[in-house]
Amino acid sequence: MNVDRVTEKLNILADAAKYDVSCASSGSKRKNENKGLGNASNGICHSYTEDGRCVSLLKILLTNHCIFDCAYCVSRKSNDIKRAAFTVQEVVDLTINFYRRNYIEGLFLSSGIFKDADYTMERLVTIAKKLRTENNFNGYIHLKSIPGASDELMREAGLYADRLSVNLEMPTEAGLKLLAPDKNRQDMIDPMAFLNKEIIQRKEEKKLFKKAPMFAPAGQSTQVIIGATPENDQQILHTANHFYKNFNLKRVYYSGYVPVLADKRLPGLNTAVPMVRENRLYQADWLMRFYGFNVNEIVNSQQPLLDLDIDPKLGWAIRNMQAFPIDINKADLHMILRVPGIGLHSAQKIVSARKFAFLNWDQLKKIGVALNRAKYFITCKSGDYEKRDLTGTKIKQFILAESQSKYLKNVQSQLNLF
Amino acid sequence: MTRLIYDGTFEGLLTAIFEIYDRRLTVVNLQKDGTGSSALFEDELQIITDDARANRVLKGLKTRLSANGVQRVYIAHFAGMEHEENNIAGYIRYAFDTQQNIEDDYGNKYVQRISQIVQMMRREKHRMEAFVRFQKLQDDTYYAAVEPDFNVLPLLIRHFKNRYADQKWMIYDVKRNYGIYYDLHDTEFVAMEFSASAPAGNAIAVFSEHEETYQHLWKNYFRSVNIASRKNTKLHLRHIPKRYWKHLTEKI
Numbered sequence: 001m002n003v004d005r006v007t008e009k010l011n012i013l014a015d016a017a018k019y020d021v022s023c024a025s026s027g028s029k030r031k032n033e034n035k036g037l038g039n040a041s042n043g044i045c046h047s048y049t050e051d052g053r054c055v056s057l058l059k060i061l062l063t064n065h066c067i068f069d070c071a072y073c074v075s076r077k078s079n080d081i082k083r084a085a086f087t088v089q090e091v092v093d094l095t096i097n098f099y100r101r102n103y104i105e106g107l108f109l110s111s112g113i114f115k116d117a118d119y120t121m122e123r124l125v126t127i128a129k130k131l132r133t134e135n136n137f138n139g140y141i142h143l144k145s146i147p148g149a150s151d152e153l154m155r156e157a158g159l160y161a162d163r164l165s166v167n168l169e170m171p172t173e174a175g176l177k178l179l180a181p182d183k184n185r186q187d188m189i190d191p192m193a194f195l196n197k198e199i200i201q202r203k204e205e206k207k208l209f210k211k212a213p214m215f216a217p218a219g220q221s222t223q224v225i226i227g228a229t230p231e232n233d234q235q236i237l238h239t240a241n242h243f244y245k246n247f248n249l250k251r252v253y254y255s256g257y258v259p260v261l262a263d264k265r266l267p268g269l270n271t272a273v274p275m276v277r278e279n280r281l282y283q284a285d286w287l288m289r290f291y292g293f294n295v296n297e298i299v300n301s302q303q304p305l306l307d308l309d310i311d312p313k314l315g316w317a318i319r320n321m322q323a324f325p326i327d328i329n330k331a332d333l334h335m336i337l338r339v340p341g342i343g344l345h346s347a348q349k350i351v352s353a354r355k356f357a358f359l360n361w362d363q364l365k366k367i368g369v370a371l372n373r374a375k376y377f378i379t380c381k382s383g384d385y386e387k388r389d390l391t392g393t394k395i396k397q398f399i400l401a402e403s404q405s406k407y408l409k410n411v412q413s414q415l416n417l418f
Numbered sequence: 419m420t421r422l423i424y425d426g427t428f429e430g431l432l433t434a435i436f437e438i439y440d441r442r443l444t445v446v447n448l449q450k451d452g453t454g455s456s457a458l459f460e461d462e463l464q465i466i467t468d469d470a471r472a473n474r475v476l477k478g479l480k481t482r483l484s485a486n487g488v489q490r491v492y493i494a495h496f497a498g499m500e501h502e503e504n505n506i507a508g509y510i511r512y513a514f515d516t517q518q519n520i521e522d523d524y525g526n527k528y529v530q531r532i533s534q535i536v537q538m539m540r541r542e543k544h545r546m547e548a549f550v551r552f553q554k555l556q557d558d559t560y561y562a563a564v565e566p567d568f569n570v571l572p573l574l575i576r577h578f579k580n581r582y583a584d585q586k587w588m589i590y591d592v593k594r595n596y597g598i599y600y601d602l603h604d605t606e607f608v609a610m611e612f613s614a615s616a617p618a619g620n621a622i623a624v625f626s627e628h629e630e631t632y633q634h635l636w637k638n639y640f641r642s643v644n645i646a647s648r649k650n651t652k653l654h655l656r657h658i659p660k661r662y663w664k665h666l667t668e669k670i
Contacts, residue, residue: 001631003631003634003635006635007638010642014642014643015643018642018645032581032583035583035584035602037582037584037585038582039580039581042577044547046548046549047640047658047666047668048653048654049640049644050650050651050654051644051645051648051650051653052648052650052652053645055640058639094635097628098639100582100585101554101667102551102552102562103551103636103667136584258645258647275648349522350524352524353522353525354525355522356520356522356523356525357525363530366527366530367525367530
């Protein structure tokens with residue numbers, strides 16, 4: 001191995017892949033068979049970058065050569081940067097050797113598009129196939145499908161990869177047309193629809209024949225870039241909801257736009273990365289997937305933007321004061337999940353624990369409830385009740401005054417504008 | 419108040435529980451040998467670990483708790499945290515004194531505390547699964563040194579055995595001076611003698627041919643994936659506390 005050359009390639013192609021935010025390595029169920037190497041299901045973050053994002057997979061591009069010229073992308077054709085490409089064997093060796101040292105859970109492989117979609121996709125599939133069949137590797141493999149790739153290649157990819165994803169890039173078709181004129185939204189949706197159909201069909205087969213091969217066991221995900229185009233949160237979350245409902249996506253990732261290029265269609269180079277907004281979108285996404293919220297309860301035409309100063313669950317509660325207070329010792333799990341400051345685990349613990357005895361403030365606190373927020377919305381086995389006919393606005397003020405949100409500083413500087 | 423002194427083993431703890439019921443003691447203070455100071459006006463009782471008695475208590479516990487519940491008690495004791503014996507004993511007594519299964523009674527202080535300790539152990543186990551960094555040695559063994567806060571090595575065996583079935587490996591707890599070694603078939607506990615010039619964390623002298631190359635590549639990779647404009651040191655430190663850094667290839 002030419003160490004210097006591989007080091008240089010790794011620097012270039014890891015740097016170019018770092019804006020892909022998908023990092024999941026869980027949700028699969030690949031076992032280590034016949035004393036091979038590795039297994040996939042656990043979802044372990046092995047390290048964290050200095051910006052605080054998790055490192056769980058070797059996330060690289062196969063190449064940053066690209067025939068496309070998308071305005072938001074560092075690898076775009078017209079950008080004057082160093083280009084590189086890994087060989088199939090180099091990617092295999094890096095993956096195996098990093099995995100054996102317990103640096104990573106597996107491989108996340110994306111690519112610029114050289115020549116055409118199928119030519120590129122075929123190489124990605126070859127790497128996955130080699131890892132599985134020649135190296136008996138059972139670690140996690142996430143392949144980024146190239147938009148426009150043929151069904152046959154997508155089918156083969158599903159046999160070797162744990163997860164597949166096609167990036168939507170922009171939340172709406174109009175946004176995509178503006179920044180990525182070479183790309184076509186339908187080319188992204190077609191492979192998703194194909195994979196969805198295939199995953200459902202393979203699952204049925206697996207029920208009948210235990211030996212049927214696994215097919216993309218960790219499902220599909222996608223990514224949209226936030227803040228590069230003018231879509232509001234309502235548009236973004238409705239897009240996400242649409243793909244969750246119709247394509248059974250496991251995850252939609254939201255990637256706050258990091259200005260890397262000067263282009264008059266894009267926010268200026270000195271624009272701050274919309275980190276708070278990105279965080280609020282993830283919180284809203286969680287509410288849709290795990291907390292039983294309908295997307296219209298979180299954003300709608302009266303409320304097209306998420307609050308930046310408070311989380312979306314608290315925002316919903318304050319707009320719906322008529323639903324509160326609820327009695328923690330009697331309410332349904334469904335309603336307990338809607339209380340600000342109560343998470344999934346706490347809600348389940350509450351429902352289990354109250355079968356033994358009614359709970360009071362102290363016990364709720366020990367269970368893990370964030371009382372500084374929850375206390376305004378619940379009653380429990382205690383005479384005190386914190387609401388005292390407070391209005392939503394008042395409650396919000398109290399909570400903001402008490403909390404030391406990591407974002408509070410940013411938010412204050414934004415509020416000063418008014 | 420009766421002070422019960424036991425030897426620190428799980429069997430010893432169970433024997434103490436037997437004594438509590440046998441002697442109909444109500445108010446007790448359970449302590450590991452040598453950890454407590456004697457107080458005035460206390461009766462003191464030295465517990466002699468007795469496997470037969472311990473087994474009777476364990477058997478009884480199994481009728482009151484699920485397999486998972488019994489395991490939680492075991493893990494909580496195994497954590498070896500100072501002065502937690504009374505909470506563990508409290509949990510066991512609460513299980514015996516209640517007709518229904520008490521595992522989910524999170525309003526109860528003992529259930530609450532055991533749940534907390536088990537969670538701390540799980541977190542540490544999970545961190546070790548993430549932060550172990552193997553170094554390949556000349557004899558093809560992959561070696562890692564760790565210093566976990568709690569004694570979690572035995573809880574790691576299954577994970578690493580399932581994952582690295584085709585390579586010899588050793589994970590060594592520098593703090594507690596013992597390790598687990600997998601020889602391609604079984605795992606065993608080992609203790610090693612290290613000289614002052616080559617302490618347990620340092621295996622550079624016996625690295626295999628490409629070991630330094632891959633460490634170098636990994637460090638480079640770690641640097642390349644950082645997005646400087648999103649720097650967030652607080653978040654970074656919350657995820658990888660500094661005390662783990664000295665065994666993390668990318669942070670050395």
